[in-house]
Amino acid sequence: MSKYTSRRDFLRLAATSPAALAALPAGARTYDLFREPSRVRYGPNDMIRVATIGMGGMGYGDTRTALMVDGVEFVAAADAYDGRLAHAKEAFGKDVFTTRDYREILRRSDVDAVIIATPDHWHQRITIDALEAGKAVYCEKPMVQHIDEGPAVLQAAKKTGKLMTVGSQHASSLIYEKARDLYRAGSIGKLNMVEARINRNSAMGAWQYTVPPDASPETVDWDGFIGHAPKRPFDPIRFFRWRNYYDYGTGIPGDLFVHLFTGIHLVLNSNGPTRIMSTGGLRYWLDGRDAPDVMLGLYDYPETDSHPAFTVALSVNFADGGGGDGTSFRFIGNEGVITITGSSTILSRLAPNPEPGLSIGTFTDAIQEQARTEYREKYPEPERPELRSTTEEVYRAPGSYDSRYDHFNNFFTALREGGKVLEDPAYGYRAAAPALLTNTSYIEKRTVDWDPLAMKVVPSM
Secondary structure (H helix, E strand, C coil), X not given: CCCCCCXXXXXXXXXXXXXXXXXXXXXXXXXXXXXXCCCCCCCHHHCEEEEEECCCHHHHHHHHHHCCXXXXXXXXXXXXXXXHHHHHHHHHCCCCEEECXXXXXXXXXXXXXXXXXXXXXHHHHHHHHHHHCCCEEEEECCCCCCHHHHHHHHHHHHHHCCCEEEECHHHHCHHHHHHHHHHHCCCCCCEXXXXXXXXXXXXXXXXXXXXXCCCCCCCECHHHHHXXXXXXXXXXXXXXXXXXXXXXXXXXXXXXXXXXXXXXXXXXXXXXXCEEEEEEECCCCCCCCCCCCEEEEXXXXXXXXXXXXXXXXXXEECCCCCCCCCEEEEEEECCEEEEECCCEEEEEEECCCCCCCXXXXXCCHHHHHHHHHHHHHHCCCCCCHHHHCEEEEEEECCCCCCHHHHHHHHHHHHHHHCCCXXXXXXXXXXXXXXXXXXXXXXXXXXXXXXXXXXXXXXXXX
């Protein structure tokens, strides 16, 4: 649909489906989401051979997920810590080739695709090197560490013609696809705001990752890790908890906000915001880090053919003592709300009320009575006030559902068939850019203007 639709349009569209008709009466209805699994099976000669560069938590998890897709074989791993290379052989087989130098992997003829799961400051360089070496690339989010690094990646992907996707799995999520379908059908009326939060109250949630007892200059390639970042003496805290430092990571926006932007852009078919504002600070984790542990971002999205102008509010707190999962993601319209949880999409609607209110308390008693009488003549007391109740439709993914699997499956299917990925470099950059500019706004204490179509920062006047 090219323009936002009213609830009346939604109900007309929904009425074509028996399931949708059953959902319309007041009260919650639950539906199961389902994606037909692939039934193709591949033999040894049809394998896609994958290597992972960066075998930390994300790289290890990505590798395991990639191997769940049929027809994928893991052949090589690179990491700057020897212990992770040894564990790669323990977990995936003694024949896995391991190296500290990722360039050795790119020179191998038995590698078809690479997963890049390094610290953020290596994403651009390794991605370009891999594309130029003829490898397909699955690069973890954010696609780049700094806003000015994006164009070179886009150019390399275009020049080489090699397949590339960015690893923000919301782009392939069954749950977000359902939210997109509900939005396009006009289920919430005119969108006006999106709000999301991802709060945590644990050391691991705040990136206080375990430092192994054997960490030393002998077991860690410190210079290889540092790369083009500022030179420093060996520091195992910086190596294993790199997300805490702007030298190597992108803080809360690059780790968490970028996922939210990916989901927003999928649901709304949006290219991104035009204005970015943020604030935050170090409130609890005073452990030497320079990335804040509390961050709030505000973003203005312009009107387009697929959505009206709306505002986004994102927040993360790494010391939220309130309990619960601390997560909320809501698309808010004047006629309803789409809420996305970890496993479900929930549509909540309140039946419309055309009646105006009665603000008569400051009138004389006679005028109040006259106004009340005329009001009830025009708007008789409803016979069924329950029609104003909220209705909910819950669309639930299977308990075992993992959108990362769908994301990898999309990548490998496109690689086999010469097709397109769901999150290509332009999509990945448009999701990364507002996240990275959130850091710019925070550090420089200013509003940042962004052109999401041209993918350029708009100079301040």
